[in-house]
Amino acid sequence: MNDRPSSVRNKIAQLRATFVEQLPGRLSDARCHFDAAKANPNDREAAASLHRFLHSIKGTGNSFGFKDLGAAAAQGEHLAGKLLENPVSVTPEFWLDLNECLSNMALCIEVLQDFGAAPSQGDRTATFEMPLDAGAVQEESNDKLIYVCEDESLQAEHLGEQLRCFGYQAVLFNNTEDFRRAVLEEQPAAAIMDIMFPEGDSAGANVLIDLRNNHGKLFPTVFISGRRDFNARLRAIRAGGEAYFPKPVKAMDLVVTLDLLTRQSEPEPFRVLVVDDEPEIAQYHSLILENAGMATQVVHDPECVLDVVGEFRPDLVLMDMYMPKCSGREAAKLIRQIPDFVGLPIVFLSSETDTKKQFSAMTVGAEGFLTKPIQPEDLVTEVALRAERMRTLRALMARDSLTGLFNHTTTTQLLENSLTAARRQDGQLSFAMIDLDRFKAVNDTYGHPTGDQVLLALARVLQQRLRNSDLVGRYGGEEFAVILNDASLEKAKQIMEHLREDFSKVVFNVGDAKFSCTFSCGVASFPHAGDAENIREAADKALYQAKHAGRNRVVAYE
Amino acid sequence: MRILVVDDDALAGEMTAAVLEGLGHEPLLAENGVEAMEKLAAETAIEMVISDLNMPLVSGIDLFREMRAQGINLPFILLTGDDPEGPRQQEPKLDACLLKDFSLEESLPEIIAEVLARHDG
Incomplete structure (x- = not known):
């Protein structure tokens, strides 16, 4: 009577951990029985021991929720049963099958050990509850639909939970048939698919092949699997898998991939800046690239390069090596001096065939060196390859690793882009700066892991409640920023007030303790404030006022 | 209530406990x-007794029959890793037969209440 449910959960977690810990030892015992039975199929004792082991793993594995392991053991138990019944009937294939069952179990065990057997809620980890009544601030927020098909329900739930934090609507399926039916009803933006299911070793891949070939259903799919071997990867690729993650899967990696795969609009064309002092050559190269679907801009005078790079924001610069006023090397150095462009790929184009000189070009950080004259298709391939890599890298670099929100640099950049757009369209835009109240006290009292949970919860509230067109970034430690496109100061303040209320209702649990957090917020708007620096300063001032007026409030900069 | 849990797999028994x-x-x-x-x-x-079905020497059903033969009429719930329909048919007098899986935490309280209600009634 005196045991609280939390201590029971703890005990179950410990039992699970013990079970997983003992698995490798028990499996190797079973291997011995297997060898003995194989050497002498009439060794009843060995066969019976093997059967008992498989039966026990099936039962206990299922009791603990390890379905993959339970399924593999069940298959083995079935085979071992045959051996017990009629030792004379066994064929060489029988031993291969039974051996495969044991190997599958070994794989499952490896995954369980990698993944950690403890269930997600330990006693010391902070969890948070979202108030159910808090509706979205904007009804129009349409999260992308993701189907997760995975028979290990605990892993699936964990994954689904994480994806929801990043604004995906995750629907879980624990078998391929339910998944198939759901796809026929409504096609997802993307799917995350396990490969091995109780219904078949490559059931996950097969159901996708069936959907594609027989129903014309095609959508990006990311495979996750406990198997790291080549064959599993190959099967995934044949089924049209866009990516393959061995378990345990890191949610952040998955989110970045999903972001790339589910970009709703057509991918933006690559932007290439062509720098060449000879107009005809520049035009020629730019024409080839535009024919391949890229956007280009041409610069003849190296003096203008810096301005154009800042405005045009190219994914790549194609630069002539020899120009009158300043050489390509020097122009590249100039570009590299600006911190924002350190990572911008620069490809030199020249008739220079001297490898020594080519090498010296590389030392200023050129991405590549192409020799004139170049075949049009080669130019397109070389440029597309590097621009693509740049984009992927940028997507990874653009996000904060804890919350998955845009990082400081990206947020600043996005603010500038949004301002430019607002200015051009004579529109409006608001910028909100958010700072958690007394966050240091949370870290000091409950520890940093709990502090991280608070940051994640705030990130989640911001992402869930805002419109798709709003951009959310983590500006620094406990500081967040929101760009509200096309929102007046009044409207932005109202939206942020809602968010402030929602967040203050989130309850954090650490062990037996419960606490809540609040934030202060400052809002400023364009055209009221002029440029990015201006608007950021204004929002910062308003935030300062909010803090001094007693925290937990939103102040607009008038 | 004091409940006897019978399982040859110590971990599984502890889990039920x-x-x-x-x-x-x-x-x-x-x-x-x-x-x-x-x-x-x-x-x-x-x-009450909650027992695993598959155990060496004496199975859960054997245990149940032995208890009844000795006049011990305590409520008896059988747990199994396989389809519970089999044992149910083999021994219809069982109070309940449950599949061992991770939903035990949810299914067990209901079944216990049900079995007790039937016994008391």
């Missing part, structure tokens, strides 16, 4: 049918 503890019961563990019969003879306060 942990669930019962969470419900406010007092579980007692036995590793096989023989030990179970000894505990039943020694302890008078046991009010």
Whole structure:
């Protein structure tokens, strides 16, 4: 009577951990029985021991929720049963099958050990509850639909939970048939698919092949699997898998991939800046690239390069090596001096065939060196390859690793882009700066892991409640920023007030303790404030006022 | 309520016991049918038996039949890793037969309440 449910959960977690810990030892015992039975199929004792082991793993594995392991053991138990019944009937294939069952179990065990057997809620980890009544601030927020098909329900739930934090609507399926039916009803933006299911070793891949070939259903799919071997990867690729993650899967990696795969609009064309002092050559190269679907801009005078790079924001610069006023090397150095462009790929184009000189070009950080004259298709391939890599890298670099929100640099950049757009369209835009109240006290009292949970919860509230067109970034430690496109100061303040209320209702649990957090917020708007620096300063001032007026409030900069 | 849990897999038994503890019961563990019969003879306060089906020597059904033969009419719940329909048909007098899986935490309280209601009624 005196045991609280939390201590029971703890005990179950410990039992699970013990079970997983003992698995490798028990499996190797079973291997011995297997060898003995194989050497002498009439060794009843060995066969019976093997059967008992498989039966026990099936039962206990299922009791603990390890379905993959339970399924593999069940298959083995079935085979071992045959051996017990009629030792004379066994064929060489029988031993291969039974051996495969044991190997599958070994794989499952490896995954369980990698993944950690403890269930997600330990006693010391902070969890948070979202108030159910808090509706979205904007009804129009349409999260992308993701189907997760995975028979290990605990892993699936964990994954689904994480994806929801990043604004995906995750629907879980624990078998391929339910998944198939759901796809026929409504096609997802993307799917995350396990490969091995109780219904078949490559059931996950097969159901996708069936959907594609027989129903014309095609959508990006990311495979996750406990198997790291080549064959599993190959099967995934044949089924049209866009990516393959061995378990345990890191949610952040998955989110970045999903972001790339589910970009709703057509991918933006690559932007290439062509720098060449000879107009005809520049035009020629730019024409080839535009024919391949890229956007280009041409610069003849190296003096203008810096301005154009800042405005045009190219994914790549194609630069002539020899120009009158300043050489390509020097122009590249100039570009590299600006911190924002350190990572911008620069490809030199020249008739220079001297490898020594080519090498010296590389030392200023050129991405590549192409020799004139170049075949049009080669130019397109070389440029597309590097621009693509740049984009992927940028997507990874653009996000904060804890919350998955845009990082400081990206947020600043996005603010500038949004301002430019607002200015051009004579529109409006608001910028909100958010700072958690007394966050240091949370870290000091409950520890940093709990502090991280608070940051994640705030990130989640911001992402869930805002419109798709709003951009959310983590500006620094406990500081967040929101760009509200096309929102007046009044409207932005109202939206942020809602968010402030929602967040203050989130309850954090650490062990037996419960606490809540609040934030202060400052809002400023364009055209009221002029440029990015201006608007950021204004929002910062308003935030300062909010803090001094007693925290937990939103102040607009008038 | 004091409940005897019989399972040859110590971890599985502990798992069932942990669930019962969470419900406010007092579980007692036995590793096989023989030990179970000894505990039943020694302890008078046991009010229910929850047993695994598949155990070496004495199976859960054997244990149930032995208990009834000795006039011990305690409510008896059988746990199995396979389809529970099989044992149900083999021994219709069982109070309940449950599939061992991770939903035990949710399914067990209901079944216990149901079995008790039937016994008391």
